[in-house]
Structures are given as structure tokens and as C-alpha cells.
Amino acid sequence: MNTLARESNSQIVKFPDSGTVLPGLVELIAADLAPKVVDIDVNAAYPKEFMHKLGAIGGFASMTPTEFGGSGRGLKHAIQVIEEASKECVSTGFLIWAQYALQWYLVNSANTELKSKMLPKLAMGELLGGTGQSNSMKSCCGIEEARLKATKVEGGWMINGTLPWVSNIGVEHFFHMGATVEGETGLLIGFVPGNHPGLTLVPSPHFVGMDGTNTFACQFRDAFLPDSQVVCRPGAEFTAFAARTKSAFILLQMGMGLGLIDACAAMMKRSNKTHSHVNRYLDDQAEDIEAALLEARAATYALADRIDQDGSAPYVKDTLALRLAGGELSLKAANAAMLHLGAKGYLLNNAAQRRLREAYFIAIVTPATKHLRKELAEMEQAPACCAA
Ligand SMILES: Cc1cc2nc3c(=O)[nH]c(=O)nc-3n(C[C@H](O)[C@H](O)[C@H](O)COP(=O)(O)OP(=O)(O)OC[C@H]3O[C@@H](n4cnc5c(N)ncnc54)[C@H](O)[C@@H]3O)c2cc1C
Known part of the structure; x- marks a missing residue:
């Protein structure tokens, strides 16, 4: 069943089931990523094989046009793939973001020869990068x-x-x-x-x-x-290039936050099966986090559709504001999950403490919380503090 959420301008936004984002995606994550998340987190294992397999099923193809070997399904679809992986592991979600970011710059380049040579291999995950x-x-x-x-x-x-x-x-x-x-x-x-x-x-x-x-x-x-x-x-070429690429490059990162917040809400609900009698005294409850998640997801998908339609340039400010809110909500959700899980969440192989560290990454990776606040504050005073 699809989930529905109402965006602030009253538009109804449909959320796909995890299973319908990309054929084979849920199965690949369950078989090849979920069993490895502790190894990735604790032993710095790089999930190279998973990345190649994800590419082979079309997990990196969304933002690359079909004439360059992609699927052209768009920014929203790319965010959804990152979101699905980040429900298990934000570290891997970030790698997928990097693979998309690399292609996105090529897609927007005037260097047709380089695009034709590299994009098909990057879109299918034969070659990887950041x-x-x-x-x-x-x-x-x-x-x-x-x-x-x-x-x-x-x-x-x-x-x-x-x-x-x-x-x-x-x-x-x-x-x-x-x-x-x-x-x-x-x-x-x-x-x-x-x-x-x-x-x-x-x-x-x-x-x-x-x-x-x-x-x-x-x-x-x-x-x-x-x-x-x-x-x-x-x-001038850079100025136009930066205007074309900026919003999508940053909004893509919302996939990491949405996936992490979803996982935190799920952890809190599981904990409530045995500890709701005491968890209910905590400030942030699973329903609060879930409601905020639905809003953030609806806003992200709607903005992604608008960027696909009109281009990046008109939506820089909206993107920065949403990305800032996504980082803040990630921190809030991970903090709430940790407090719900208690001592169990403090174990090295428990996801709650990992989610906390992942959430801080979402808030500090460029554009970091302080960077976003600076840029938004400067936009209030004078438009376009910077293009890149
Ligand atoms: C795990 C991880 C992955 C990242 N991946 C990427 C990526 O793929 N692409 C990318 O462009 N950026 C990447 N970054 C950088 C990231 O986006 C931020 O720019 C970076 O974390 C610094 O941001 P900041 O806001 O803390 O910067 P600031 O507040 O400006 O501070 C940065 C501080 O870090 C210090 N510093 C710089 N390099 C090192 C170092 N090697 N060891 C110790 N201290 C150092 C600087 O001296 C400075 O004090 C990554 C960062 C991390 C932690």
C-alpha cells in the first residue's frame, strides 16, 4: 500500500513501498548489505561488491539520461534509492550519493566526449567514484x-x-x-x-x-x-554550471536523512513493545518522529519533482532550508532512538549508537549545519552568496 502525506501547500504526495522503488533493491539490501553493516561500521569494510551489484540493477542510473546509459528516472528516484540503503546504513547511503554526485556533474558538463565515455559505466556501477x-x-x-x-x-x-x-x-x-x-x-x-x-x-x-x-x-x-x-x-561557464547543479546535488543528501529517521522511528516502536510504560516519559515519541518524517519526505519528493521540471536554479533557498531541517531532524531522531533503547543501544553491535554517529555526519558533511545557516542568513541579506 502506498503511504500518503499532505505537503504544506495541500498537495497530496504518494510514497512508494520500499519494494517498488527498484526491482531487486530490497532483496539486494537484505542479502548483501544488512548482514555487513557492523563490519562496515566497526571494521571500516568498504561495500564494493554491494555497490557493483546495486549499479547492475539500475541503482545509480536515475539521474543520467537514457542516451548516456542511465534510466532518466530523475532526482526523486535517486533520493529514494539512497533512502532505502540508508534505512540500513548511512555510510553506504553516502557512497551512493557520491556516485550520483559524480555523474550529476558530468551530466551537466559541455564535454560530450567525456560524458559518452564515462557516464554509461558509472550509471551501471561498472566504475565507481565520488x-x-x-x-x-x-x-x-x-x-x-x-x-x-x-x-x-x-x-x-x-x-x-x-x-x-x-x-x-x-x-x-x-x-x-x-x-x-x-x-x-x-x-x-x-x-x-x-x-x-x-x-x-x-x-x-x-x-x-x-x-x-x-x-x-x-x-x-x-x-x-x-x-x-x-x-x-x-x-561564466562555471557560474551557469553551478546554478544548474547546486540544488539537486544538495537535495540528494536528503536520502541519507530520510532513511536514517525512518530506521530510528522503527527502533523506537520496537522498543515500545516491551518498554512503552517508561519510554512514554521521553520528550520525543515514535509518533512525533514519524509525523515529522512524513512531512520531510513529502517536502523532499515534491521539491525533487520541481527541480526535475524547472532546473536547480529557482530552488536553491528551498533546498538549503530543507537540507538544514533534514540534518536537525536526523539528530533529533537518533537521539530519541538512543534514549528509547537505553543500555542495549550502547552495545557496539547495536544500531542505536551507530545511528547517532551517522546522524552527526549528516549534520556535518558539506553543506554542514553551520554552513547552511550561514548561507541562508546571507541570502536573507543579499541573494546568492555563492554559486557552487
Ligand atoms: C567521513 C567523512 C567523509 C567525507 N567525505 C567527503 C567527500 O567525499 N568529499 C568531500 O568533498 N568532503 C568530504 N568530507 C568533508 C566534509 O564534507 C566536511 O567538509 C568536513 O567534515 C569539514 O567540515 P566542517 O564543517 O567541520 O569544516 P570546518 O569547521 O571548516 O573544519 C574542518 C577542520 O578539520 C580539519 N581537518 C581537515 N582535514 C583534516 C584531516 N585530514 N585530519 C584532521 N583534521 C582535518 C581542518 O584543519 C579544520 O580544523 C568528508 C568528511 C568526513 C568526516
């Missing part, structure tokens, strides 16, 4: 300095600098990076393989959560980026 755009987004908003610099040379660009964290990568993976160019506005965006000459991948120190994400620091030392690997040039 995005090093956190520093670009933060530098565009005046939060930190741009860490990569590009200099024009014959046939391409010379890249120098270090990105401290890029996930879902390795020597066989791909990612895109953004670099400043002296005298130009905006950024040069490039598409880079993990074994690119002049690039060194340095494994990150261990994280307290999200440790199975294959996260590396990327050091560029006179790394030559040929023009054939340029996704977007600085200046």
Missing part, C-alpha cells in the same frame, strides 16, 4: 580557502594542492575536483582517476563513524589535467 566538492562549496561561501590551484598550460591545466577528504575513491575509482585559477572567477572542475599521474591518495585516519567509505586525502603535485578531462571551465 566528489571532492566540499572545499569548492566552502570556499565559494567564504568558509575556507580553496585548496587546489590550477594554472593553464599547453593542452590543459597543472593542478597543485590537497583535498583533505574524498570518499568512495581508490586507485580504480574516479572523482571530480575544483580548483581556482588566478584572474578568473569561479572554479575549474576536472574529472580525475584515482591513479592519475601526480596524484597521491593518502588514506584518512580512522573516523568514529562512516569509516567504511574509502575516504582519502588527495594530494596533487604538478598533476596535468588534459582539456579532455575538464568538466567545466572557470568564469
Whole structure:
């Protein structure tokens, strides 16, 4: 049965059953992801096989047009896939987001040759990868300095600098990076393989959560980026590119939050079967979290449809506000689940404490809570603090 929710403007939004998002998805998650979540969380196991299998059933194809080997089912569908995986594991949900983010920049690139060559393999999960755009987004908003610099040379660009964290990568993976160019506005965006000459991948120190994400620091030392690997040039091309890509890139992250919040509400309801007599004294109850989830889900799906229809540019502010609310609700839900589960939730193999660490990631990954609040505050004063 479909679930219905009413969006704030009274539009009725239909939620699909988990089983109807993508044929084989629920079965794949149950067989290949659910049994591995503790290994991913505690032992930093990277779910490479699951990712390839997910790609093979169309789990990465939604935002890539059919002419480039995707399914073209759209942003909402991509969010739903991330949401389903995140009901079990946000670390894996983040990897799926990274795979979509990588393709999304290519989809919006004018480099047709690169798109034709790479998108079909990325859409089907034959090749995997991520995005090093956190520093670009933060530098565009005046939060930190741009860490990569590009200099024009014959046939391409010379890249120098270090990105401290890029996930879902390795020597066989791909990612895109953004670099400043002296005298130009905006950024040069490039598409880079993990074994690119002049690039060194340095494994990150261990994280307290999200440790199975294959996260590396990327050091560029006179790394030559040929023009054939340029996704977007600085200046006017970048301004238009950023306007086209921004909302969808960020709204996609809502899949992680929706999946996590759903899982937290389910945990609270299970706990209430034996402990409702005492759980009922807690501030946030399962019904409160579920009601907020239905609203957030309805708002996310409706916004995704609007972005698919009209493009990213008109919806940046709505997206930032919803993404902020999604991070806050994730923290609230995980906190409530932990308090419901009590000491049991404190065990290393119990999902409640993992959900808490995952929720903090949703709130701190770029755009982080403080970043979102800064950008929204600046938008109130002057429109478009930054494009990326
Ligand atoms: C598990 C994980 C995965 C991530 N994956 C990606 C990704 O795929 N792509 C991407 O672009 N970004 C990624 N990030 C970065 C993330 O999006 C944020 O930009 C980052 O967490 C910093 O945000 P912040 O708001 O805390 O920044 P700030 O408040 O500005 O603070 C960042 C702080 O971290 C410090 N720092 C930087 N690098 C390191 C390091 N290697 N070790 C210790 N301290 C350091 C800085 O000096 C600074 O003090 C990832 C981060 C984590 C934790």
C-alpha cells in the first residue's frame, strides 16, 4: 500500500513501498548489505561488491539520461534509492550519493566526449567514484580557502594542492575536483582517476563513524589535467554550471536523512513493545518522529519533482532550508532512538549508537549545519552568496 502525506501547500504526495522503488533493491539490501553493516561500521569494510551489484540493477542510473546509459528516472528516484540503503546504513547511503554526485556533474558538463565515455559505466556501477566538492562549496561561501590551484598550460591545466577528504575513491575509482585559477572567477572542475599521474591518495585516519567509505586525502603535485578531462571551465561557464547543479546535488543528501529517521522511528516502536510504560516519559515519541518524517519526505519528493521540471536554479533557498531541517531532524531522531533503547543501544553491535554517529555526519558533511545557516542568513541579506 502506498503511504500518503499532505505537503504544506495541500498537495497530496504518494510514497512508494520500499519494494517498488527498484526491482531487486530490497532483496539486494537484505542479502548483501544488512548482514555487513557492523563490519562496515566497526571494521571500516568498504561495500564494493554491494555497490557493483546495486549499479547492475539500475541503482545509480536515475539521474543520467537514457542516451548516456542511465534510466532518466530523475532526482526523486535517486533520493529514494539512497533512502532505502540508508534505512540500513548511512555510510553506504553516502557512497551512493557520491556516485550520483559524480555523474550529476558530468551530466551537466559541455564535454560530450567525456560524458559518452564515462557516464554509461558509472550509471551501471561498472566504475565507481565520488566528489571532492566540499572545499569548492566552502570556499565559494567564504568558509575556507580553496585548496587546489590550477594554472593553464599547453593542452590543459597543472593542478597543485590537497583535498583533505574524498570518499568512495581508490586507485580504480574516479572523482571530480575544483580548483581556482588566478584572474578568473569561479572554479575549474576536472574529472580525475584515482591513479592519475601526480596524484597521491593518502588514506584518512580512522573516523568514529562512516569509516567504511574509502575516504582519502588527495594530494596533487604538478598533476596535468588534459582539456579532455575538464568538466567545466572557470568564469561564466562555471557560474551557469553551478546554478544548474547546486540544488539537486544538495537535495540528494536528503536520502541519507530520510532513511536514517525512518530506521530510528522503527527502533523506537520496537522498543515500545516491551518498554512503552517508561519510554512514554521521553520528550520525543515514535509518533512525533514519524509525523515529522512524513512531512520531510513529502517536502523532499515534491521539491525533487520541481527541480526535475524547472532546473536547480529557482530552488536553491528551498533546498538549503530543507537540507538544514533534514540534518536537525536526523539528530533529533537518533537521539530519541538512543534514549528509547537505553543500555542495549550502547552495545557496539547495536544500531542505536551507530545511528547517532551517522546522524552527526549528516549534520556535518558539506553543506554542514553551520554552513547552511550561514548561507541562508546571507541570502536573507543579499541573494546568492555563492554559486557552487
Ligand atoms: C567521513 C567523512 C567523509 C567525507 N567525505 C567527503 C567527500 O567525499 N568529499 C568531500 O568533498 N568532503 C568530504 N568530507 C568533508 C566534509 O564534507 C566536511 O567538509 C568536513 O567534515 C569539514 O567540515 P566542517 O564543517 O567541520 O569544516 P570546518 O569547521 O571548516 O573544519 C574542518 C577542520 O578539520 C580539519 N581537518 C581537515 N582535514 C583534516 C584531516 N585530514 N585530519 C584532521 N583534521 C582535518 C581542518 O584543519 C579544520 O580544523 C568528508 C568528511 C568526513 C568526516
